[in-house]
Amino acid sequence: MDLNKKIFTTEVAGRTLTVEVSNLASQANASCLVKYGQTIILATAVMGGVDKEGDFFPLMVNYEEKFYAAGKIIGSRFMRREGKSSDDAVLSSRLIDRSIRPLFDQRLRREVQIVTTPFSIDEENDPEFVALLGASIALAISDIPWSGPVAGVSVANINNEIQINPTFQTLKQNENNTTFNAFFSGLKDKINMIEVAGSEASEADIIKGAEIALEEISKLIDFQNNIVQAIGKPKTNVAIFSPSPDMEKFVKEFLASKVDEAIYSKDKQIHSQNLNNLKVKLDEALIEANFSDSDVSKSYIIFEEVIDKAVHNGVLQNNRRVDDRKLDEIRPLYAEAGLFERNHGTGLFVRGDTQALAFTTLAAPSQEKLEETMEETNKKRFFLHYNFPPYSVGEIAPFRGPGRREIGHGALAEKALKPMIPDSHEFPYTIRIVSEILGSNGSSSMATVCAGTLSLMDAGVPIKKPVAGIAMGIMTGNNGDYKILTDIQGPEDHYGDMDFKVAGTSDGVTAIQLDIKINGVTLDMLKDGLSQAKKARLEILKVITDTLNSPRPALSKYAPSIEIIKINPEKIGELIGPGGKNINAIIDRTGATIDIEDDGTVFVSSHSSESLQKAITEIKMITKEFEVGEIVKGEIVRLMEFGAIVDLGGGKDGMVHVSEIKEGFVKDPSDILKLGDTIKAKVIKVENGKIGLSIKSLLNNK
Numbered sequence: 036m037d038l039n040k041k042i043f044t045t046e047v048a049g050r051t052l053t054v055e056v057s058n059l060a061s062q063a064n065a066s067c068l069v070k071y072g073q074t075i076i077l078a079t080a081v082m083g084g085v086d087k088e089g090d091f092f093p094l095m096v097n098y099e100e101k102f103y104a105a106g107k108i109i110g111s112r113f114m115r116r117e118g119k120s121s122d123d124a125v126l127s128s129r130l131i132d133r134s135i136r137p138l139f140d141q142r143l144r145r146e147v148q149i150v151t152t153p154f155s156i157d158e159e160n161d162p163e164f165v166a167l168l169g170a171s172i173a174l175a176i177s178d179i180p181w182s183g184p185v186a187g188v189s190v191a192n193i194n195n196e197i198q199i200n201p202t203f204q205t206l207k208q209n210e211n212n213t214t215f216n217a218f219f220s221g222l223k224d225k226i227n228m229i230e231v232a233g234s235e236a237s238e239a240d241i242i243k244g245a246e247i248a249l250e251e252i253s254k255l256i257d258f259q260n261n262i263v264q265a266i267g268k269p270k271t272n273v274a275i276f277s278p279s280p281d282m283e284k285f286v287k288e289f290l291a292s293k294v295d296e297a298i299y300s301k302d303k304q305i306h307s308q309n310l311n312n313l314k315v316k317l318d319e320a321l322i323e324a325n326f327s328d329s330d331v332s333k334s335y336i337i338f339e340e341v342i343d344k345a346v347h348n349g350v351l352q353n354n355r356r357v358d359d360r361k362l363d364e365i366r367p368l369y370a371e372a373g374l375f376e377r378n379h380g381t382g383l384f385v386r387g388d389t390q391a392l393a394f395t396t397l398a399a400p401s402q403e404k405l406e407e408t409m410e411e412t413n414k415k416r417f418f419l420h421y422n423f424p425p426y427s428v429g430e431i432a433p434f435r436g437p438g439r440r441e442i443g444h445g446a447l448a449e450k451a452l453k454p455m456i457p458d459s460h461e462f463p464y465t466i467r468i469v470s471e472i473l474g475s476n477g478s479s480s481m482a483t484v485c486a487g488t489l490s491l492m493d494a495g496v497p498i499k500k501p502v503a504g505i506a507m508g509i510m511t512g513n514n515g516d517y518k519i520l521t522d523i524q525g526p527e528d529h530y531g532d533m534d535f536k537v538a539g540t541s542d543g544v545t546a547i548q549l550d551i552k553i554n555g556v557t558l559d560m561l562k563d564g565l566s567q568a569k570k571a572r573l574e575i576l577k578v579i580t581d582t583l584n585s586p587r588p589a590l591s592k593y594a595p596s597i598e599i600i601k602i603n604p605e606k607i608g609e610l611i612g613p614g615g616k617n618i619n620a621i622i623d624r625t626g627a628t629i630d631i632e633d634d635g636t637v638f639v640s641s642h643s644s645e646s647l648q649k650a651i652t653e654i655k656m657i658t659k660e661f662e663v664g665e666i667v668k669g670e671i672v673r674l675m676e677f678g679a680i681v682d683l684g685g686g687k688d689g690m691v692h693v694s695e696i697k698e699g700f701v702k703d704p705s706d707i708l709k710l711g712d713t714i715k716a717k718v719i720k721v722e723n724g725k726i727g728l729s730i731k732s733l734l735n736n737k
Contacts, residue, residue: 038058043055043258048198051071052070053070053071054169055069056068060077063080063081063173064080064081064178064268065178065268066173067169067172067176069166069169071165073155073157073159073160074155074156074160074162074165075104075154076152076162076166077151077152077169078149078151078152078170078172079150079151079152080173080179081147082146082178083145083146083147087145087146089144090335091141092140092141092142092147094139094148094149095146095149096128096129096131096148096149098151098163099150099151100117100153101154101409102117104154104155104156105158105409121408122446123408124408126443126446127151127163127166129443130163130218130220131151133228134221137552137553137554137555138182138183138185138227139181140180142275142277143180143273143276149170153409156409159204163187164187164189164200167220168255171183171185172262176262176267176268178270178271180270184256184259185220186251187218187220187228188251188252189218190216190219190248191206191213191215191216192214192215192236193209193213195214197244214233214236214237215231215236215240215241216231216232217231217233217547219249219252220252222555225555226245226549227551227554228549229245229547230548231546232453233543233545233546235454236539238544238562238566241547242558242562276336278337282321282330286321286341287341289317295349298342299355299357299358300357303388303476310342321334343530347510350510351510351512357524357526362519362521363521364522365522365571365575366386367386368578369384369578370485370579370582371489371582372490377593378591379396380395380397380494380587381393381394381493382485382487382489382491386575388477389479389524391471391472391483392471393468393469393487394468395467395490395496396469397466397494397594398465398595399465400638402465403465404416404465416464416465417452417465419448419452419468419483419487420437421437421441422469422471423441423472423475423479424472427472428475444479444480444483447536447546447548448470448480448538449468450545450546451545452484453545454545455500456496457497457498457499462497463597463599464496464595466496468490470483475525476525477525478504478506478523478528480506481506481538483504487502492585492586493587494586494590494591494594495588495590495591497586498586500541501540501579502538503538503539503575503576503579504572505521505536505537505538505572505575506522506523507520507521507522507536507537507564508520508532508534508535509531509532509564522571532553533556534548534549535548536549537564595628595641595642596641597639598638599636599638599639600636600639601637604633604635606658607631607633609657610658621650621653621657622650624649625641625647625649626643627640627641628640637654639651656685657685657686658685659687661718661726662718662721663719664718667681667715667718667728669681669682669688670713670714671709671710671712671713674704674708674710676704677704678693678704679691679696679704681714681728688726690727691729692727695729696730697731697734714730716730716732716733717733
């Protein structure tokens with residue numbers, strides 16, 4: 036059987052990119068195999084045959100981890116197969132989703148699913164770059180209605196040089212010389228998705244990175260258009276979920292004089308109630324006007340369009356926001372630290388109706404989080420978890436664990452705070468932050484960054500600088516005009532065109548996330564958004580530092596104490612003992628936690644200072660290296676004709692030869708020394724682990 040392969044190639048960052056379209060996965064609407072280096076990903080696009088009921092376009096995007104791609108077998112001993120998607124896989128799915136979703140007609144009610152499956156991972160090239168490109172090509176050549184293609188590239192500023200698609204090795208080797216590592220995606224001349232991890236990067240450098248990324252994105256769009264021209268299918272004419280023209284006219288006329296009164300309110304609940312009441316009245320009017328149940332059920336589409344237009348016009352024409360704030364005005368702020376005594380660190384941050392309460396917990400190095408991905412296995416000593424309970428938005432819902440949104444928000448806040456976490460040798464703790472969102476009305480992820488900063492400082496973590504975050508929005512007009520909004524709340528997020536989250540210190544950016552609802556934003560829009568975000572960030576940082584201006588000088592009494600000692604790496608085996616006998620015995624006797632690194636660094640932690648010091652003493656005894664001339668003390672544990680054995684502690688002993696007991700002839704050591712006696716002696720020989728002692732040397736010194 037012939038797979039009927041069609042192959043297209045281009046070059047990206049000096050490496051060959053190959054797209055292969057064939058009969059593989061032929062029952063999908065379209066599929067392609069994308070190869071970059073030895074990273075190979077299959078992308079498929081499938082559209083359902085019937086319209087689904089519901090208020091939203093049912094798009095599903097899956098990035099499916101396959102550990103065979105990296106030559107690994109992982110999982111539990113009894114379940115050696117992939118299970119629930121890892122956080123990394125979820126974030127990759129979100130990256131693709133956020134890039135392609137704005138280019139669909141949101142009135143589409145056919146299910147669409149994009150699946151990207153890594154077949155091979157070379158641990159060198161970023162698979163997200165390959166997966167997004169594959170998803171775009173599969174959609175573009177398929178018969179699924181979509182206004183792409185889209186493309187994205189990784190961009191890093193390494194040693195003040197912008198690099199496109201740097202390899203994992205390059206990033207790892209230059210970790211300390213990289214001011215930001217980002218992923219930009221978009222169309223020919225617009226950006227529609229951004230992820231940035233920065234180390235106090237400047238706004239100017241980020242814009243420069245976006246400019247260079249757009250150049251590469253433009254080339255990749257041309258490359259995809261050539262593929263579409265060669266083998267693309269005609270797009271299916273799918274019915275769009277829309278009301279009748281008569282009903283559309285009726286709804287717009289009914290709402291014309293009522294919208295402004297409903298949307299403008301400083302209180303979120305009043306705003307929501309106003310809109311709910313208005314929708315009820317509209318439905319009643321439609322029924323009274325004898326519109327069909329089908330038309331009434333579709334009226335929300337026009338209702339939303341009218342509200343959307345009113346919110347846009349209010350900003351663009353009158354500089355008026357739904358809560359009457361100025362365009363660059365932040366809602367009222369409140370911050371507090373040290374709320375509860377038993378927790379190691381707490382921080383509360385409130386912005387309007389958004390409330391984030393963060394808890395910092397400190398633990399021993401052994402409590403690091405182990406992450407296994409296709410690319411690598413990592414230990415994380417700092418991690419952040421974000422919880423979004425239904426009561427935070429006044430709703431009732433079952434608790435089913437974190438979803439994609441919670442994972443994404445937590446990862447963004449963690450990314451923002453991570454550059455300010457001290458090195459493990461400066462602060463040898465595993466650090467976990469949990470953010471509980473108590474109320475939400477816009478950018479709870481950025482509130483988490485602020486609350487997380489307060490909780491870290493309250494816990495006594497010597498962070499380098501405080502970090503704050505803010506969400507920016509945009510309202511765009513048909514003629515290219517736009518207005519940037521600071522601190523968007525729910526309605527502005529829902530009806531606005533951009534959710535642009537920026538976090539950082541007073542000196543630079545540590546994290547960015549951009550999502551849009553339009554087809555993209557220009558570089559000028561990004562520049563204005565970053566500039567306005569910096570102004571807001573500095574204002575929020577002042578509130579944080581006015582609350583707590585530096586880390587507490589001491590840890591909570593409920594936090595474990597940790598001390599670091601250094602031993603000769605050659606002594607590690609001796610400390611551990613056969614089968615862990617020695618180290619486990621110390622842990623059992625003292626109750627301390629002991630972690631050993633390959634370089635001989637030993638972390639000893641305990642909630643009790645007594646057990647901590649006891650464990651340290653035992654470790655030092657076991658790993659002690661005796662030197663000639665050193666004075667030691669120990670108990671005589673054995674007497675023999677030729678001398679005495681002295682217990683030096685830590686499982687070590689030394690021997691006093693009969694000739695070293697005193698001056699002159701000694702016939703029998705037991706004539707002078709007794710079992711159980713504690714003596715002092717000088718070390719006169721250390722050879723092959725054997726220690727020779729002398730009592731008479733001390734007597735002579737007297």
